[in-house]
Amino acid sequence: VTTVKLAVIPGDGIGPEVVAEALKALDAATVDSGIEFDRTEFQLGAARYLETGDVLTDDDLAAIKSHDAILLGAVGGVPGDPRLVGANIERGLLLKLRFDLDHYVNLRPSVLYEGVRSPLAEPGDVDFVVVREGTEGPYVGNGGAIRTGTPAEVANEVSVNTAYGVERVVRYAFALAASRPRQKLTLVHKTNVLVFAGSLWKRTVDRVAEEYPEVTVDYLHVDAATIFLVTDPGRFDVIVTDNLFGDILTDLAGAISGGIGLAASGNINPDGTFPSMFEPVHGSAPDIAGKGIADPTAAIGSVALLLRHLGEAEAAERVERAIAADVAERGDRPRSTSEIGDQIAARIQALQPAHS
């Protein structure tokens, strides 16, 4: 039996609620299997900050680094909470983890499940993955301001893009595209305006494409890509894009494929130097926290991505099939967070292969 050291960061708002269900799914998928999880819970997020003044200490970071993988719920306090002004939990915690753990692939699949009513598309039409760069672009925190608060203020933000950083994520995206039935890759950027960054991305994709003659490659400006996500999502298979464009496109992708409550993600360090981190795309949703009404599906989907990352393809598939089956039979009766979690966990167990 392999033991995986799993760092669990429930976080704020609905984070702990959806993580509890994700862990049920993880347990269900791995009973009697060759893998077991040794979990450590980390109290991080807005609540911890309000209590102790810490966002993420060096000790926290070192402890997290000693794990094999991370499951995160959601972090962030109530918007506008004056006690959080200046804290920036997102930058200090979420982005710090992505950067320090070199999560250069932010993997965000979009599937429209059978049974999901989307006004925009038919089930089967939507089945793409966004490979969002995770460690560069306008997210580097390389901004600054002068004369802050005066009429002469100038506030800059720098998007940093390197051949090193772009090539590794583009290679990952091509390998992924080559492994999928449709073998298509779309680069999304804004090369006509961001000419330097855009040129680097475009040249890199063109060069790596030569090694993947089986992959069809196309290019869209980010503005046009939002149109096609609405009018023709079926045209996408693998999208590779920069950190900020990926952020925007994946929320939109969630909206067109059954809602952000279903969108799972993995922040992946493919080299295995650091633990990868799995989290729902949604935030902490403080407005519905504590009511037991949050949809844990995105967190459970993130468990599937975690299992696949750990090489447990069969278990990952069971989790995904259980989600698909659950979603297909969702009626109009509202279920609680834990009802959904229990029912998906039960399905995962029922799908257990005969030999175990």
Next chain:
Amino acid sequence: VTTVKLAVIPGDGIGPEVVAEALKALDAATVDSGIEFDRTEFQLGAARYLETGDVLTDDDLAAIKSHDAILLGAVGGVPGDPRLVGANIERGLLLKLRFDLDHYVNLRPSVLYEGVRSPLAEPGDVDFVVVREGTEGPYVGNGGAIRTGTPAEVANEVSVNTAYGVERVVRYAFALAASRPRQKLTLVHKTNVLVFAGSLWKRTVDRVAEEYPEVTVDYLHVDAATIFLVTDPGRFDVIVTDNLFGDILTDLAGAISGGIGLAASGNINPDGTFPSMFEPVHGSAPDIAGKGIADPTAAIGSVALLLRHLGEAEAAERVERAIAADVAERGDRPRSTSEIGDQIAARIQALQPAHS
């Protein structure tokens, strides 16, 4: 009779086709009126570049500046045309005009007309205006690269934001919101990541808001804004946002409100120091150029914005009502570009006030 010197830039692809119809609408709206147009046509765009090697000469620019307003079709050649590599018509022509003519307000209304089938919303639900900043942000062309083409390449893009530039567009947006029935303004940015630029935008909106107690103000991160545009477009009235976010949101807005073929825009210099420029949001669409099948509605809608900018509110309204009436009666029979243009022009004339 006031004479308005109008610079007309038909441009490339479907640009000349839609501009021809827009001019019919302009004529129809101003027969027997107190305003007449003295037009000069400028041959600018990819075709001109391929012929002469010029994108926009100093003489062109000086000549355009001596006009009162500009009507532009669309510019840009066939994507991937090797003869255009390195030309960047978008930056050298379109963006140069917006920057040199200080078009700091890029005004992009979204209305879902009666009769337009949108899978997402009901007519009446969608009626908002994006006020996109036009002279700053990541569009300033302040990027650069080192070691280009080597594995050690670094390519940066700088987003420049100034108190001067943000305040003037925010003031415009508040004045606009105050003049609309719902009196609501939404700032869209990414303050949790782009902390310096985001803070400047947020502080500016908060400060100007004090002068407009009647305007309800809220804030959305750009990623969340894309979700709401799909799930609840009715929540928007006036959106104020940065140049890049505005680019992305307005294409998406087009997609959810009847297609980009209906989306009009104005690049406005509210001070009147330079001529403002009116253009459809869509591009030159070389794939359908020359077939007479382009939809001229967005270009005609841009004429309405032009007329309103010139103080011809009554004529502007007639153009808008004619468009709404035309759209409401669009059946499934395809019409040619000029048929649509003729029919809208006829409606504009029919709506002529009795006294003329």
